[in-house]
Amino acid sequence: MKKLFTTLSNIWKIEDLRVRILNTLLFLLIYRIGSFIVLPGVNPVALENHAREGLLGLLNMFAGGSFARASIFALGVMPYISASIVVQLLGIAVPTFQKMQKEGESGRKKLNQITRYLTVAITLLQAVGYVRTQITPDAKMLGEPLFSITSMVILTAGTLFVMWLGEKITDKGIGNGISLIIMVGIIAQLPGAFIAELDSRLTGSGGIIPFIVEIVALFFVVIFTILIVQGVRKIPVQYAKKIVGNKQYGGVRQYIPLKVNAAGVMPIIFAQALMFIPMSVGQFFPGAQGPVLTALTNYTSVAYNLTFAILIIAFTFFYTAITVNPVQMSDDMKKNGGFVPGIKPGKVTGDYIDAVISKITLPGSVFLAIIAILPSIAIVLGVNSSFAHFYGGTSLLILVGVVLDTLQQIESHLLMRHYDGLMKTGRLRGRTPVSTGATGPAL
Numbered sequence: 001m002k003k004l005f006t007t008l009s010n011i012w013k014i015e016d017l018r019v020r021i022l023n024t025l026l027f028l029l030i031y032r033i034g035s036f037i038v039l040p041g042v043n044p045v046a047l048e049n050h051a052r053e054g055l056l057g058l059l060n061m062f063a064g065g066s067f068a069r070a071s072i073f074a075l076g077v078m079p080y081i082s083a084s085i086v087v088q089l090l091g092i093a094v095p096t097f098q099k100m101q102k103e104g105e106s107g108r109k110k111l112n113q114i115t116r117y118l119t120v121a122i123t124l125l126q127a128v129g130y131v132r133t134q135i136t137p138d139a140k141m142l143g144e145p146l147f148s149i150t151s152m153v154i155l156t157a158g159t160l161f162v163m164w165l166g167e168k169i170t171d172k173g174i175g176n177g178i179s180l181i182i183m184v185g186i187i188a189q190l191p192g193a194f195i196a197e198l199d200s201r202l203t204g205s206g207g208i209i210p211f212i213v214e215i216v217a218l219f220f221v222v223i224f225t226i227l228i229v230q231g232v233r234k235i236p237v238q239y240a241k242k243i244v245g246n247k248q249y250g251g252v253r254q255y256i257p258l259k260v261n262a263a264g265v266m267p268i269i270f271a272q273a274l275m276f277i278p279m280s281v282g283q284f285f286p287g288a289q290g291p292v293l294t295a296l297t298n299y300t301s302v303a304y305n306l307t308f309a310i311l312i313i314a315f316t317f318f319y320t321a322i323t324v325n326p327v328q329m330s331d332d333m334k335k336n337g338g339f340v341p342g343i344k345p346g347k348v349t350g351d352y353i354d355a356v357i358s359k360i361t362l363p364g365s366v367f368l369a370i371i372a373i374l375p376s377i378a379i380v381l382g383v384n385s386s387f388a389h390f391y392g393g394t395s396l397l398i399l400v401g402v403v404l405d406t407l408q409q410i411e412s413h414l415l416m417r418h419y420d421g422l423m424k425t426g427r428l429r430g431r432t433p434v435s436t437g438a439t440g441p442a443l
Contacts, residue, residue: 017413024173027165028184035066035073039151041142042070064185072158080163083118092322127155175406183402186395193386225400228367231260233360240337260364265397267315268372300376309369316365326353
């Protein structure tokens with residue numbers, strides 16, 4: 001406890017760090033206040049009994065409940081994340097975008113601008129769908145088309161304002177702004193889910209003992225997730241010695257840290273997008289429903305979770321292959337006079353790194369699939385659906401990754417001013433962020 005108070009005191013003594021933390025808290029407070037401001041012309045009481053499951057429930061969690069409340073921030077930062085993913089995929093497939101990625105700061109600014117324009121377009125499309133499908137006629141207190149037009153404009157402006165808040169947190173605060181906004185939205189749902197689960201155990205079957213078991217299980221799931229997020233395979237790299245005048249350069253051994261889970265949460269996001277296709281087919285073509293389609297629309301069924309897990313494993317290999325380039329790594333090492341001990345520089349080194357990545361990606365993808373299906377297993381075992389979301393999936397991976405990244409940045413500020421770090425022994429390792437675009441959030 002004394003160590004904790006000493007660390008907090010050291011953090012407060014560093015003016016730059018103190019200002020950054022206060023700025024971050026202020027911007028997040030503004031976001032949370034805005035998430036409770038309802039769209040003009042909407043009766044929030046009429047929306048209270050409108051249930052949202054599946055993808056809509058996930059979007060509502062990421063938006064901190066704004067989606068269900070028809071808030072001005074109802075769409076949150078998801079359009080910006082979608083635009084960032086599109087820009088990143090274009091950077092892989094389109095030569096023009098590849099060229100901009102290699103142009104340094106000027107190219108980054110161009111990609112930023114394209115991402116913003118694309119965000120506006122995606123937000124307008126999603127705003128149309130949101131107004132038509134999520135706001136029931138009895139909740140509208142304004143006539144059409146006035147209500148739809150004003151709501152679309154306000155929702156688009158709300159998303160752009162949230163995007164601006166995220167950029168301000170990144171520039172003047174601590175941590176990645178967009179990721180912190182998503183994290184705050186997820187954490188905002190935790191107290192209500194915790195109370196609902198406790199109430200269901202106390203008033204229903206089970207009692208307090210199963211609830212304690214659930215909390216202990218959640219603790220070990222979080223530890224397991226941290227191990228996956230932090231896991232790395234270090235490849236030693238030796239640099240040749242160079243003597244210039246009386247000084248010696250190089251001759252040191254460094255390491256290339258290859259992440260066990262280099263793809264982050266992106267495989268789960270892609271797999272979830274595909275798993276909602278059967279649900280959409282069932283909604284648009286009710287007569288096409290059969291045993292297979294019914295099983296794939298039930299997120300607690302064996303068929304759904306097995307398919308979901310296979311898709312995650314496949315997307316993990318795919319996303320790792322397009323984001324981690326062993327050939328470029330080996331070329332960069334060769335240009336700088338580096339080599340892996342016992343491995344010839346050039347193509348042989350690239351093949352060696354590729355083989356190592358393939359070996360560590362397999363267990364990483366399997367563990368990622370296990371984390372993704374844990375909420376469904378928790379629901380089957382009797383855990384409340386809102387509380388079960390915190391047992392794994394996208395929400396838990398984002399929470400763990402963002403917290404570790406933010407704490408690592410705080411520790412860097414402490415060590416830079418010659419203070420002790422956040423831990424008694426060793427350094428706190430932040431994740432290697434997998435960006436969803438040139439300027440996108442590190443997910």
